[in-house]
Amino acid sequence: MAFLRVDPSGGEPVFQQIVDHVKREIATGRLHPEDRLPSVRDLAKELVINPNTIARAYQVLEAEGVTYSRRGAGTFIAATKPVVKGEERRRRFREAIEAALADAFHLGLSEEEARKAFDAAMKRFRLVEER
Amino acid sequence: MNPIAFERLTHYYGDTKALDSLTLDVPAACVFALLGRNGAGKTTAIKCLLGFLAPTRGTARILGHDAAALPPEARGRIGYVAEGQRLVPWMRVRELVAYQRASFPSFDGALCASHLKRLGLPEKRRVFQLSRGMRAQLALALALAQRPEVLVLDDPAMGLDAVVRREFLDVMIDLIADEGRTVLFSSHILTDVERVADRVAILDKGVLRVNAPLDEVKRRVRRYHAHFVGEAPEPPPLKGLLRAHRRRSELVLTVVDGEGSVEPLCRELGARAVEPEPLGLEDLFVDFTAERGGAA
Numbered sequence: 001m002a003f004l005r006v007d008p009s010g011g012e013p014v015f016q017q018i019v020d021h022v023k024r025e026i027a028t029g030r031l032h033p034e035d036r037l038p039s040v041r042d043l044a045k046e047l048v049i050n051p052n053t054i055a056r057a058y059q060v061l062e063a064e065g066v067t068y069s070r071r072g073a074g075t076f077i078a079a080t081k082p083v084v085k086g087e088e089r090r091r092r093f094r095e096a097i098e099a100a101l102a103d104a105f106h107l108g109l110s111e112e113e114a115r116k117a118f119d120a121a122m123k124r125f126r127l128v129e130e131r
Numbered sequence: 132m133n134p135i136a137f138e139r140l141t142h143y144y145g146d147t148k149a150l151d152s153l154t155l156d157v158p159a160a161c162v163f164a165l166l167g168r169n170g171a172g173k174t175t176a177i178k179c180l181l182g183f184l185a186p187t188r189g190t191a192r193i194l195g196h197d198a199a200a201l202p203p204e205a206r207g208r209i210g211y212v213a214e215g216q217r218l219v220p221w222m223r224v225r226e227l228v229a230y231q232r233a234s235f236p237s238f239d240g241a242l243c244a245s246h247l248k249r250l251g252l253p254e255k256r257r258v259f260q261l262s263r264g265m266r267a268q269l270a271l272a273l274a275l276a277q278r279p280e281v282l283v284l285d286d287p288a289m290g291l292d293a294v295v296r297r298e299f300l301d302v303m304i305d306l307i308a309d310e311g312r313t314v315l316f317s318s319h320i321l322t323d324v325e326r327v328a329d330r331v332a333i334l335d336k337g338v339l340r341v342n343a344p345l346d347e348v349k350r351r352v353r354r355y356h357a358h359f360v361g362e363a364p365e366p367p368p369l370k371g372l373l374r375a376h377r378r379r380s381e382l383v384l385t386v387v388d389g390e391g392s393v394e395p396l397c398r399e400l401g402a403r404a405v406e407p408e409p410l411g412l413e414d415l416f417v418d419f420t421a422e423r424g425g426a427a
Contacts, residue, residue, distance in 0.1 A: 008325035011409020013346040041308040048300050050162055050327045051308040 006047055014049055018057035023066060026077060029126045033079035037067065132195055134159050134281050134313045135180065140189035142175050149175040151337040152189065157330075160311035162303060164324045164345075167334035168420050173317040174213075176334070177285045180315075181211060194281060207235045210279030212270045214286040220259040224252055224269060228276075235277045243276035250298070264295040271302060282306060284316035288323070296323060303327050321413045331412070335420045345412070352415050353389055353407045357382040357397040367396045374418040385410070385418040 006017045025031040037043075040058060044051035058075055061067040069075045104114045135157035142150040150172040157163045167173050178184035180191045182198040191198040194205045218227060224247065232238040247254065250268045258266065267287055274282065282303075288296040300323055306312045318324050324331065324345075331348060333341040341348060352373070357363070363382040366375035371387035382402070386393055394405040410418070 009322050009411040009413065011349055011411060013349060014325075015346065044304050044308055045301070048297065048304065048326050050329060051304060052160075052162070052329050 004043075004047065006049060008049065014053050015057040015060065018054065019060050019064075019066075022057075022061055026066065027125050027127075031077050033077050035077045036073075037075040037077070039074060133157060134194055135163075135315055136192045137176065137180070138190050138192070140176065140179055140191055141187050142172075142179060142184065143187045149337050150179075150186075150334075153334075153337075153339055155332055155339060155342055157313060157315050159313055160307065161329045162307060162314045162327050163316070164328035164331045165315065165317040165334065166321070166324065166331055166416060167317075170336075171334040171420070172337040173334055174285055175337075177213075177283060177315070177317065181209070181283065207237055207277065208280045210274035210277050210282040212267070212274050212282075212284050212287040214289040215263075216266070216270045216287070218258045218266060218270060221257055223255055223257050224261075225254040227258065227269070227273065228254075231273050231276065237278050239276050239278055242278070243272055246272035246275060264291050267291055267295060268298060271299065275302065275306075280312055282312060282314045282316075284314065284318075286317050286319060289319060296320065299323075300327055321411075321416055325412050333416065333419050340419055348415065349409065349412070352385065352387050352410055352418075353393075354410055354414070354418070355384045355386060355389060355393045355397070356406045356408060357384065357393075357400075357402040358404045358406075359400075359402055364400050367400060369393065369396060374421065385415075 004018070004021050006014050006021075008014055010017070022031065022037070037058070038046070040051050040054045043049075043054050047054075058067065058069075062069060062075070065078055067075050068078045101114065104117075109117075133156040135155075137153045137155040140150055140153040141148070149170075153172070153176055165173050165176065175184065176191070179186045180193055180198050182201045185199060193201065194208055196202060196205050219230075222230070228240075228243055228247075231243075232240060247269075250265075250272060252261075252265060252269055252272070258269070261269065271287065284299070288299050303314055303316070304327065306314060328345050330343065331341065331345050332339060343351075359380045359382065361380060363377045363380055366372065366377075366382060366384060369384065369386060369389065369392065371389055372384060373387060374385040376383050382397065384393060384397075390407075393407075397405045
């Protein structure tokens with residue numbers, strides 16, 4: 001997680017920034033299943049952030065099935081699929097797209113521009129194969 | 132039992148009320164930031180907590196003892212570093228260390244030596260020959276060597292450079308990561324507070340106005356930008372309004388728990404668009420403590 005940066009002065013809680021970052025690193029293939037995350041202590045020292053905040057981010061990641069922990073060994077990226085299933089997954093994704101499209105509207109992007117940006121972003125992520 | 136508890140603590144300096152019925156608990160293993168403008172009552176609260184000042188009314192309790200009658204045994208378990216703390220100026224660093232060792236049974240000489248070495252503090256130097264930053268670091272090293280259960284820092288990094296401030300932050304992180312000890316600190320450097328604080332309290336003219344986890348404060352306070360056609364109207368009466376100002380066709384409202392109420396109210400007044408904006412601690416602090424446009 002060499003590139004993990006947090007912005008403590010932002011409005012977004014720091015633990016959420018860490019959660020989002022880890023998810024993104026997995027989705028773009030920079031973190032793989034069984035990769036080990038730094039210890040709470042090491043990450044706290046590296047980022048100069050309260051260890052309780054790091055611990056909270058790790059708890060959320062584990063609760064969402066993104067990571068798992070082995071006693072005494074640390075926290076690892078999980079191979080299992082996310083806990084959210086079926087229609088709920090698509091509903092959440094629709095919400096995310098709609099928020100992005102609202103931004104596109106206010107930024108004055110054309111349909112063509114928005115579609116290109118979406119396709120370009122899609123190439124950087126590794127979505128699951130069609131089943 | 133909470134290691135630190137203020138109960139209806141009130142203090143007057145002559146006719147001036149410095150603290151108005153402060154009730155506040157600091158839970159164990161928490162990094163608690165006490166914020167407020169100059170003269171808000173932070174130092175008064177901390178002085179009462181350490182028994183340096185007798186409160187006019189109410190009590191401050193630390194490690195289960197009334198601060199006004201703190202036994203020496205309990206005092207030894209409390210580390211304290213204050214802004215511009217006075218250390219005996221003619222003493223050499225090693226003499227101060229020896230003095231401290233004699234005063235505190237829990238004093239860890241090896242730990243102290245390793246801190247001094249890491250900070251590059253020359254043991255033969257006399258206190259008055261040290262720079263401000265070095266003196267602050269020395270005070271911190273001495274306090275940490277006590278291995279305190281509770282560490283109280285009264286704006287110790289005020290006026291110090293970024294490197295020394297980072298040292299203080301690293302120390303707080305170590306304390307929490309290693310042993311889950313409790314830290315109460317006051318600070319003006321809100322970007323530092325955002326890095327290390329679990330909970331924040333904001334004092335305003337002696338009155339406690341906020342006491343909550345940092346993330347919760349950030350989540351509940353939003354600044355709304357309402358855009359109108361033509362001149363923006365007077366701010367509407369709103370529950371939780373901290374601050375309002377008008378910028379031509381824009382009405383800017385900082386509101387606590389305004390989700391669901393601000394937007395419809397502004398729409399009724401004719402707003403075309405209402406955008407909520409999350410706030411960093413610095414903006415939030417300003418809106419809480421500056422002169423207000425409405426009651427909170």
